[in-house]
Amino acid sequence: GESVGLHLPTLSVQEGDNSIINCAYSNSASDYFIWYKQESGKGPQFIIDIRSNMDKRQGQRVTVLLNKTVKHLSLQIAATQPGDSAVYFCAENNAGNMLTFGGGTRLMVKP
Amino acid sequence: DSGVTQTPKHLITATGQRVTLRCSPRSGDLSVYWYQQSLDQGLQFLIQYYNGEERAKGNILERFSAQQFPDLHSELNLSSLELGDSALYFCASSFRQDGEKLFFGSGTQLSVL
Secondary structure (H helix, E strand, O other), rough: OOOEEEEOOOEEEEOOOOOOEEEEOOOOOOOOEEEEEOOOOOOOOEEEEOOOOOEEEEOOEEEEEEEEEOOEEEEEEEEOHHOOOEEEEEEEEEOOOEEEOOOOOOEEEOO | OOEEEEEEEEEEEOOOOOOOOOOOOOOOOEEEEEEEEOOOOOOEEEEEOOOOOEEEEOOOOOOOEEEEOOOEEEEEEEOOHHHHHHHEEEEEOOHHHHHHHEEEEEOEEEEOO
């Protein structure tokens, strides 16, 4: 079935730089998207969400961009810090009761 | 701390055995979701309960079952365990039932030997 597609690449950035993590989704019926951060040995932690009637939403140091035309979601982290090192997952809700998760991206922040 | 409590944190058992994983949702949340996270398959949705009733089912094996009790805590029962059942099992809760803004517990690491 359709699912959020995201291999597990690794993004390595320098401390203080901006990070951009990308996610492609295939289900055009999805109307809600969410980003989670998972640190080693912990459960996924909510970062930010966005509905399909929006194309941008900002939080504290994070911005989520949604491009429905190309079915693309991105998470931007400003001034990346060592504490941002984790695996980041995007997930979609396609009008069901469940979130479908992508495979995750590992973010490594170099001091 | 998400407010979702899962016990035990670690569980080691043998093939063929049966285990029960427990989840207490955040105060006020009515929905409980169970997810399985393995190295090769990421986070896979298993089942959802809302206010005591099953609401959605994912790729949950027939050997697995769950329930949500009147006090809203939930249990996931895994039976006839196989080596491949070794994984992290997460519980998440939400006030809503439509799969939005889930808050996850810290998980139960199950090792089947």
